[in-house]
Amino acid sequence: MAEYMRSHMIADAQSGYCPGCLHALATRLVSDVIEELGQADNSLNVISVGCSALNILYWNGDFLSVAHGRAPAAATGVKRTNPERLVFAYQGDGDLAAIGLAEIMSAANRGENFTVIFANNQTYGMTGGQMAPTTLLGQKTTTTVYGRDAETTGYPMKMCELISTLEAPVFVARYALNSPKGIRDARAGIKKAFEYQLAGKGFTFVELLTNCPTNWKLSPLQTLEYMNTNTIPYFKPGVYKDKEAENV
Amino acid sequence: MRSMGERKLIVLVEINKRLCKDCGYCMHFCPKKILAESKERNSRGYFYPELTDPDACISCGICATVCPEGAIELPPKGED
Ligand SMILES: Cc1ncc(C[n+]2csc(CCOP(=O)(O)OP(=O)(O)O)c2C)c(N)n1
Ligand code: SF4
Ligand code: SF4
Numbered sequence: 001m002a003e004y005m006r007s008h009m010i011a012d013a014q015s016g017y018c019p020g021c022l023h024a025l026a027t028r029l030v031s032d033v034i035e036e037l038g039q040a041d042n043s044l045n046v047i048s049v050g051c052s053a054l055n056i057l058y059w060n061g062d063f064l065s066v067a068h069g070r071a072p073a074a075a076t077g078v079k080r081t082n083p084e085r086l087v088f089a090y091q092g093d094g095d096l097a098a099i100g101l102a103e104i105m106s107a108a109n110r111g112e113n114f115t116v117i118f119a120n121n122q123t124y125g126m127t128g129g130q131m132a133p134t135t136l137l138g139q140k141t142t143t144t145v146y147g148r149d150a151e152t153t154g155y156p157m158k159m160c161e162l163i164s165t166l167e168a169p170v171f172v173a174r175y176a177l178n179s180p181k182g183i184r185d186a187r188a189g190i191k192k193a194f195e196y197q198l199a200g201k202g203f204t205f206v207e208l209l210t211n212c213p214t215n216w217k218l219s220p221l222q223t224l225e226y227m228n229t230n231t232i233p234y235f236k237p238g239v240y241k242d243k244e245a246e247n248v
Numbered sequence: 249m250r251s252m253g254e255r256k257l258i259v260l261v262e263i264n265k266r267l268c269k270d271c272g273y274c275m276h277f278c279p280k281k282i283l284a285e286s287k288e289r290n291s292r293g294y295f296y297p298e299l300t301d302p303d304a305c306i307s308c309g310i311c312a313t314v315c316p317e318g319a320i321e322l323p324p325k326g327e328d
Contacts, residue, residue, distance in 0.1 A: 004312040004322035020271030024316035
């Protein structure tokens with residue numbers, strides 16, 4: 001039942017996120033799993049740039065705040081020099097799939113032994129809702145005011161699918177945080193990724209489909225429905241790669 | 249099998265209204281529909297959920313699972 005208790009990895013205070021923002025839920029899941037694995041004093045949160053970074057306002061563990069998109073490069077350095085540490089990068093989709101595309105692909109391809117938690121809300125939340133590489137076709141943002149058009153801006157980038165084509169990654173999975181089942185599956189996925197890392201197995205990647213009520217201009221509950229009808233059919237949840245399971 | 253009477257003894261949902269931001273997720277997903285918005289506001293100005301019928305709670309933990317803020321807890325039995 002510890003599953004239903006607030007972890008001590010986050011301070012006893014409201015988060016800095018907007019009401020209903022699933023970044024807060026993702027942060028809580030990560031904090032729960034770290035505590036459950038007894039890694040509270042051994043974890044290192046490598047923080048990206050964006051609303052994704054707001055978890056530093058109430059994160060009780062160690063963290064390192066790095067330049068936009070560079071979290072996988074910084075995590076590579078700390079993990080190689082502190083191999084016993086549980087190291088994870090927490091990145092948004094602008095940070096990971098736009099400015100940081102080279103860093104994530106290179107770290108994944110090298111099979112670095114850390115975990116990336118990728119919060120995909122299909123927009124640049126912090127800067128006011130611009131298009132991200134993951135923005136859905138037809139989705140209105142401040143830079144695609146008539147809806148994203150593939151003709152001029154290409155197609156939403158599927159990071160799990162891309163990363164799972166690389167040889168080195170050991171675990172690549174996507175979960176949707178808009179239902180109790182999705183949340184509980186995500187928790188189990190994060191746990192598996194951290195366990196693989198602690199066992200020294202290699203690069204693990206967990207994508208969490210999240211929302212941005214403020215910039216999607218929907219109520220929190222409306223965002224969950226929007227995710228059901230728009231996000232999930234395109235970004236399909238599932239385990240894209242699990243090398244350990246293949247070896248069984 | 250436990251009787252329904254015994255089961256009710258494990259109802260221990262704790263709502264920390266101070267942490268709530270009134271997103272509505274807990275009230276929406278509660279399978280028994282026994283969480284309702286308060287009339288009062290918390291210190292940050294948000295309405296928060298209140299348990300309307302504690303006896304009907306089945307301790308499923310769904311409200312705790314979906315709360316982004318971790319404002320709802322279900323302490324393990326005997327640890328409140
Ligand atoms: C080098 C650099 N370029 C641009 C910015 C401006 N900037 C801050 S956050 C951000 C995008 C964040 O979007 P995302 O990673 O999707 O995170 P979210 O806010 O949605 O959680 C940008 C472009 C910056 N801080 N640094
Ligand atoms: S702007 Fe969007 S991503 Fe940022 S905290 Fe608010 S809801 Fe979350
Ligand atoms: S899910 Fe949490 S933050 Fe949202 S209304 Fe319920 S108690 Fe408040």
